[in-house]
Amino acid sequence: MSDDGGHRADHTWSPRVVAFVCNWCTYTGADLAGTSRLKMDPNVRVIKLPCSSRVNPLFIIKAFERGADGVIVSGCHTGDCHFSTGNYHARRRFAILHDLLQFMGVEEDRVTFAWVSASEGNKWQQVVNETTARVQLLGPCGMLPGAKGGAE
Amino acid sequence: MKPLQELAHKLLSEGTVKVVIGYEEGPRGVRPAFITDAAQAEKLIFDIRCVQNLAAYLNPRRTQVAQLGKAAVVVKGCDARAVAGLIREKQIDRDGVVVIAVRCGGVLQNPETDTVLTSETVSARCGGCAVREPSLHDYMVGELPAEPPVNPQRAEQIAALERMSPAERWNFWDEQLSRCIRCHACREACPMCFCLKCTAEKSQPQWIDSSATLQANRAWQTMRVLHQAGRCVDCLECERACPEHIPLGLLARYVADAVERRFDYVASDDPSVPAPFGVYRADDEEEFIR
C-alpha cells in the first residue's frame, strides 16, 4: 500500500469513503442505524441528495479525485422511489458507470451501489462496514494530485 | 460515383438544398466537400477511403456550415446513426436536412497508406455492420458491395484489457492518458458533442480541472465517454483528431458494448427510437447493486 499523501492523522491508514444517499430511504435508514446505536466504522462521510437519480456520475469521479478511497451510492429500492421513477433512471446510469470504472482500472470493490430502505438500519450498517473493510484491503485510491501517477 | 453526382446536381440546381456535404479528392486523399455550385457536383466521390463522419458538420456548433443554408449530407450507415442521434436529441430538424445514404461495404482504417480492403486494413468498426442500408435516408445511392471483412483487432484489444487485473488496466490507461494534453480535439471533432458549454468548461463549480494532469485527464475522458453512452456511433473521429494518438475508440467501443449488453440498445438510425437513458425497464439488470 502506498502513502496517501499526508491525509491521515494517525499512524495506520484508514480509508475515506464518501456516501451519496437519497434523502427519503437511505438517509432515513442511516439515521435509524444511528439511533439504534448500531456500531459502524467512522470512515463514511454522508452526502444527502433528494434522490439517487440526482447522483451525476461526475460526483463519483470527483470524489475519487478529491481524496475518496471508496464511494457508496445508495437509494430507495426500485418501485419505492419517492419520485416514482428516479431510481430506475439512476440504475441505468450506475450500470454503465460501474462497468466503465472497472474498464479504466478502478477496482470493483471501491464503488458500492446499494438499495437501502428507511427501515433497513441493519443493512446500512452492513453496507458501511463491508465497504470500509473492502476498501481497507485495496489501499488508497490513486487519483489525488501528488498520489500515484499525479503530475506536477 | 455518377448517381451521387447527378443527385447532388439536381438538388442544388433545383434549389432544394444550398450545399451538399460529401467527399472529394483533396491534396492528401479524401476530404469533406461542401458543394454549393451544381457545376461542381462532379467532384463528389465515394470509396473505401471515405472514413469521415460528415454528420459532424450538421452539429449546430459548426456555425460556419449552418450559415450556408439547408444541407444535403452524404452518409454511410454509421454516419446516418449520428444524424438520427442529432434529430433524436432535437439538435436538427428532420426536415432541415436531406440525407443521402450511400450503400457501403466498409472503409479503411488508414486511408492514407492502405488501398485494398482486407480483414487487416478494414476499420475495426465495420465488421458485422447492420446499417449498410440505413432506414434514415431521403435517397439511397450506389450498389450494395460485399459485406465488410471483420477486423478483430479492437475486440482483441478490449478482451486483452478485460483479462488484465485492475492494477494492470489502471496502468494501461495511465500510460495512454498521460499523453492527453486536454486540447479537447476529441470533443470538437465529435458529431454528438454539441453542448454549447461543456461540463469540462464549467468553472462554478469546476467539476474537472482543465490542466493536463493525469487525474484530470482521467476524469475528462471518463466523463466524456459516459456522456456519449448510447449516443456514440463509433465513427472514430475522436481518435482521428487526437494529436496524441490516444486509443479513444477503445473506450467508446467498450461503453457502446456495455449499453448493448445491458439495455439491448445500439445507437439507432431511427430517430424515433428513444435514447437509452431517457427510458428504463422495470427488469433492468441490477446484479451490481447490493
Added chain:
Amino acid sequence: MTQRFLSHQELASLVAELLAAKTRVIAPVRAKDDPEQVEYQPIQSLEDAALGVRIPRRSLKEFFLPPTEVLLHYRQTKTGVEIREVATVAPPQVILGALPCDAAGVAAVDKVMNWDYRDELWFGRREATTIVSFLCSLMDATCFCTAVGLGPESSTGSDVLLAPVTGGYLAHLVTPKGEALLQAHGSEASEATLAAAEAAQREARQKVEQNLAAIPAEFAGWLASNFDNPVWKTIALRCHGCGGCAALCPTCHCFDIVDEHESADEGVRRRNWDSCQTALFTLHASGHNPRQSQSERFRQRIQHKFSIYPSRFGEILCSGCGRCSRNCPGGMDLPTIVGELVAMAQAKPEAGGQ
C-alpha cells in the same frame, strides 16, 4: 560558423559522456504505443534513438513549454497568502536529432517570449538546452519549410547542425553553445566531406521546394488588407475547430492560466496549452464572442502566423513542418490553403474587402 567532421563513433561517445554526466539527452525514438511512429523522448543510450526514420509526431515545444506547468504554489494562512514560486533554472539537456523545422520553431517563439516580458520559465529551459539538429531527409508532400524561409538545411534555432556524410557527419557549429558541446570531439572536415554535405543539402532542399513556392513578402500585407475578404467564409468549412493543429505546431504557444485548489487552503497556479481554434478562446464573460464561427477562428490562425507575427517580430510563425495538415481530421491542408491565398494575393494585390 565553423565546420568539423564527426564520425559515428565520436557521436556515440559524445552521447555516452553526456549521459554519464547526468545530462538529459532527448532524441527521436520509436513510440511505445505504436512502433511505426517516432517521437522525441529522453534516451538512455544512443541505441535507443531512431534517427532519420520518420518525422517525430510531436514538435520540440513541449520541452520548453509543457502542456501544463505549475507557475506557483499558494497557501492561505491566517494572516494572508504564502506564495512559493517554481525554479526557473532547468537542468542541462541536449536534444539530439531535432528536425531543422522544429529547432526553428523554438527560435521563432523566443521572440514573443522576450517581448513585453521575459518568460523566465521558457528561457530557463532554453538556456539549459543545446539543440543538435540533423539535415532533414524525412520530407514528404506535406512539408513546406522552404516556403516559409527555412529549409531542410536550415540552422535557425540549432546550436549544431549535423549533415550525414560517409562515416559520420559534417557538423556545423552554429552557436558558442554548439562549439562548446563539440570542443573535444571531431576533426577537420575535408574538402570532399564539405562538398558531399553541400550536395546533400541541395538535394534535400529541392525535394521540399516543389511542394510550395516561397511565400512572397507582400503576402503579410495582403492578409492585413483582406481581413474581410469573402474567402474566409468558405476556406474553413471542413475545419472542426479541434485545435489539434495548435497542439502539434512547433510555433503555437498560446496558453491559459488557471488556479487549482488542491485542498481547502492550498493550491497551484498553472499555465496550460490553449488554442485560438476553440470557441472558448475569445468568449467574453458577457457571452459575446468576437470570433463567432470557425471561419473567423481559422482566419485568425492564418492572420497571426503569416501577417501579425511577421509585422511584429519579422518572421513567419510557421516552420513548414506540416504536422497540422497530416493530423487534421477535417482534411485542412495548410500548404494548399496558403498556396491558394498567395495566388489570390498575387492576382489582385490591391484587393481588399469586397
